[in-house]
Amino acid sequence: MKNIVVGVSGGIACYKAVEIVNQLKKDGYNVNVIMTKSAQEFVKPLTFQVMSGNLVVTDMYDPVDHWDTTHIDLGKNADVFVIVPATANIIGKIASGIADDMLSTTVMVATCPKVIAPAMNTAMYENPFVQANLKKLEENGYHVLETKEGLLACGDEGKGKLLPWEVITQYIKDIVDKDEKYLNI
Numbered sequence: 001m002k003n004i005v006v007g008v009s010g011g012i013a014c015y016k017a018v019e020i021v022n023q024l025k026k027d028g029y030n031v032n033v034i035m036t037k038s039a040q041e042f043v044k045p046l047t048f049q050v051m052s053g054n055l056v057v058t059d060m061y062d063p064v065d066h067w068d069t070t071h072i073d074l075g076k077n078a079d080v081f082v083i084v085p086a087t088a089n090i091i092g093k094i095a096s097g098i099a100d101d102m103l104s105t106t107v108m109v110a111t112c113p114k115v116i117a118p119a120m121n122t123a124m125y126e127n128p129f130v131q132a133n134l135k136k137l138e139e140n141g142y143h144v145l146e147t148k149e150g151l152l153a154c155g156d157e158g159k160g161k162l163l164p165w166e167v168i169t170q171y172i173k174d175i176v177d178k179d180e181k182y183l184n185i
């Protein structure tokens with residue numbers, strides 16, 4: 001069974017990641033979810049726990065009951081690692097080599113294909129630092145997905161909306177089923 005790690009960071013689009021996890025699980029993948037502290041303000045870990053059938057990893061310093069919930073093992077055993085939604089913050093942290101929570105630490109360990117699905121306010125998305133960070137990730141082998149244009153939750157209109165969850169799910173499956181193997185940071 002292929003292992004998919006889904007990292008969820010703290011944006012309003014967190015609820016859409018629930019559908020992705022649900023679909024991947026139904027399609028026969030083993031899905032482990034890691035949530036940032038901010039993500040837990042939007043959706044409860046319990047929702048992802050039920051949808052994935054696995055315990056959700058939320059804290060790096062929780063006592064470890066299972067060999068496969070440490071940041072090293074989750075990262076090492078992943079066949080694909082997707083961050084959805086990816087906040088400006090997590091994008092900046094990864095691009096800068098910062099590992100100060102479970103998600104940023106685990107993604108640093110992973111050598112499998114990594115997918116970043118950004119979602120944020122248009123001005124944040126167009127911010128030159130955010131764009132430079134996305135470019136840096138792409139140059140280092142990350143799959144950086146586009147965003148959709150439209151009406152955002154904050155009322156602004158423009159780029160920054162998360163791609164439809166079905167599109168992201170298919171993208172992940174295409175990568176993992178192709179058994180793409182290459183090393184990046």
Ligand SMILES: Cc1cc2nc3c(=O)[nH]c(=O)nc-3n(C[C@H](O)[C@H](O)[C@H](O)COP(=O)(O)O)c2cc1C
Binds near residue numbers: 010037039119124
């Ligand atoms: C209501 C609300 C919605 C937010 N939506 C987003 C978002 O869509 N994208 C984003 O990058 N940040 C968003 N933020 C800000 C992040 O939650 C904040 O930058 C946080 O530090 C991200 O932490 P994390 O990357 O560790 O999850 C939002 C904040 C609030 C209060």
